[in-house]
Amino acid sequence: MIKHIFQILLLCVPCVVWAQEDSVVTAALGVERLTVEEYRHRVLDYSLSLKQSSAELESVTNAMREAKTSYLPTLDFGASGQYRVTDYDLDMMGTSVSMKPESYSLEADVRQVIYGGGAVKQGYKAAKMQQEIAQKSEELTRTNVAYSAELNYWTAAAKYALWKLTERYVNLIEEQAQVIRERFNDGLISKTDLLQIEGHLSSARIQNSEARKSYQLALQNLNILMGCLPTAPVHMAEPVSRVDNIPASVMSLDEVLDRRLEYGISQKQLDFQTAQMKIYRSKYLPKLVVGMKAGWGTTMLNFDGSTMWNSYAYASLSIPIFRWGAKYKGVASQRALMRRSEFAVQDTRDRISKELYAAYTNLVEYSHQIEVAQDACETTKESLDLNTFSYNEGKLPIVDVLTAQVAWVQSNSSLIKAWLQEKVAYADYKKAIGEN
Helix, strand or coil, X not given: CHHHHHHHHHHCCCHHHHHHHHHHHHHHHCCEEECHHHHHHHHHHHCHHHHHHHHHHHHHHHHHHHHHHHHCCEEEEEEEEEECCCCCEEEECCEEXXXXXXXXXXXXXXXXXXXXXXXXXXXXXXXXXXXHHHHHHHHHHHHHHHHHHHHHHHHHHHHHHHHHHHHHHHHHHHHHHHHHHHHHHCCCCCHHHXXXXXXXXXXXHHHHHHHHHHHHHHHHHHHHHCCCCCCCCEEECCCCCCXXXXXXCCCCHHHHHHHCHXXXXXXXXHHHHHHHHHHHHHCCCCEEEEEEEEEEEECCCCCCCCEEEEEEEEEEEECCCCCCCHHHHHHHHHHHHHHHHHHHHHHHHHHHHHHHHHHHHHHHHHHHHHHHHHHHHXXXXXXXXXXXXXXXXXXXXXXXXXXXXXXHHHHHXXXXXXXXXXXXXXXXXXXXXXXX
16 A cells, blocks of 8 residues: 555655656667757857848848948940941031941940939948848847747747646546456455546546647757757656746836837838938939030041040039929928828837837736646645545545546646746746847
């Protein structure tokens, strides 16, 4: 009798101890053991989303450098030539002068925009803002990938703990079933008890199979996210457990806004839209360009095929006068887009506020739920011990033992799920306050 009670007590050890025992076995088998920090780094190294963001950042950085060249003079080179198929003689005061059929010219043009309505300045400013937005977007992608990795890790750890819990649940019932079989064979009990425990054991095995399937799916997702084969064996070195460093109070919203990349991006997008409006307006402002052209080729009247240099400086001024109100309509359209960006900034602020307080509330409440779940585990453990002992002494029916077993596995499952929910809530809170 004492042997059976001792076996039951061993099965009621917390899940953290189970995971520590399993880690010793996996280490002996050479299975890779990953901490959450190691897994996060491997996911970030592989992440295709992060690589796409990096490529986008590289693209807009080069575009910004291209926009900066608009401040500098430009140099263009051109060449042209023609050959007249028909003969042509020029009549000069009654004298016919034969013209050469071929003509050609080479020309170099250096030009500098002195004033373009602010288009050059605002164009570079807009390109620089796009580069800053892309940089913050890359950082945001990195944060989101790290967040997903952490959730994936703790989900797999929780699925593993639930699988091991159901295995011990099956072992618990098998131990009790063995006792009942022996007593039935000795004629001490009716077959009813044996049938009830056998049916209970079948249900437990189905539950264990479902838990194993859930863990395998979680393990596949774990491997795929870091670029490994889905079936590669991996062991989570950190079992799912309670969070130790819950903040005493929620961080202030203003401090969070300074740290949240989404809010910074929305502000930069507003600045970018303002620059876009100024760029559009510059199309309807005066434009002054100066330059110098140097050309070499045949003369305008090509009598003998001789060539010459032809160089000159020039200035060009264009002033838009009347465009049927296109300027005001276009600027109004750009102003509407700017107002939309202003609303987007406020919407982002409200969304961050909602995420912050919801994440902290969940974190605190799940912490309280863990305390309740731990008390329930202790209660169901004691109830299982007493009911099993009383049944073996012939003082209780088998139904009480089966009920206690179900209550025990449910309370431990609830504790594991509460641990996972708190881990997720803590990851949500770190994400809400902009902590990478």
